[in-house]
Amino acid sequence: MPRFDTLHAAWMVWDVPAPAGGGAVLEHTQDLNQFLAEIERRAFRMAQMALRDPDDALDVVQDAMLKLARSYGTRPSTEWRPLFYRILENGIRDLQRRRTVRKKFMVWLPGPKDDPDNEAMDPLDSVADGGPDAPELMMQDQAMQQLESSLRALPARQREAFMLRNFEGLDVAETAKAMGCSEGSVKTHYSRAVHSLREQLGEVW
């Protein structure tokens, strides 16, 4: 968390209309920074699971941070979490759409087609180093890979509902806000996601 020696330094980072006390601005900036610091790794992993590319995931997370800070930073901090995830999911969806368009376009171009989504995984990458818990770690890695591939196989809305509810711990109302749909839809998407995952992973888990 950055420390600001002066009030001016804080203003350089966060420029909102000055309230009565200067301390409120400083606190507001720190709150937003702290909120983003708390969720950034989980958000990154969720984006990475959906996009399968760490750089793209980082871009989407940073973009979501920027949009939240710029457009909703002055909102009450209780609203930040669903808003952030709504922006993040929109970013993920936009990027996936762009990829789909790019794939269609690349079909018409000559030459080798480098598609990161279809790259064969090097089996050596998934082998853990020779520590004492190597077999356990390898099993965890395998389980995580299976979970990720099963999540990717889900329809986007079901995947979103499952990740937000189960991984991020949002309640139904917050998830509905993040997904931009009704609470009933959230319940339906979530239930279907769990059912599908259980069908896919049931034999392994």
Add this chain to the structure above:
Amino acid sequence: MQDEAAHSADTALEKRSRALFQESVESVDFAMRSRLTRARHAALQAAGGPKRRGRFLGVSVWKPVAGVAAAALLGVALWYGPLSGTLSGNHGVTSDSQNTLDDLDIVASSDPGSVDAIDMLQDDLDFYDFADKAANTGPPA
């Protein structure tokens, strides 16, 4: 009974997947954590940037405006300066810019045979001093 079994199985799946996800979050490497931190700082700073640029009464708005106006003024001066002399069509009259260049040339000149520029300037100052005194004292008797 069957529902209860399914529910408990779903709960186990939820717990296991949550634990695995949390494990993967913890294992995000240091380089990526650093990149995320930098991305956060950049996002917070960038969020503050455009608002400052948009201030109406602040100085930041006028800096680029003043720069553009100065550049435009210079462009107009350069364009119309030589042009006015050229368009006059009178070969006996030189343009102002040409005069200015000549003046600069004389002042900068240090040829031994030419009039010393400092002396010229001193003469001018003496003249203006004299003219000022003359204006204040009125016509000589």
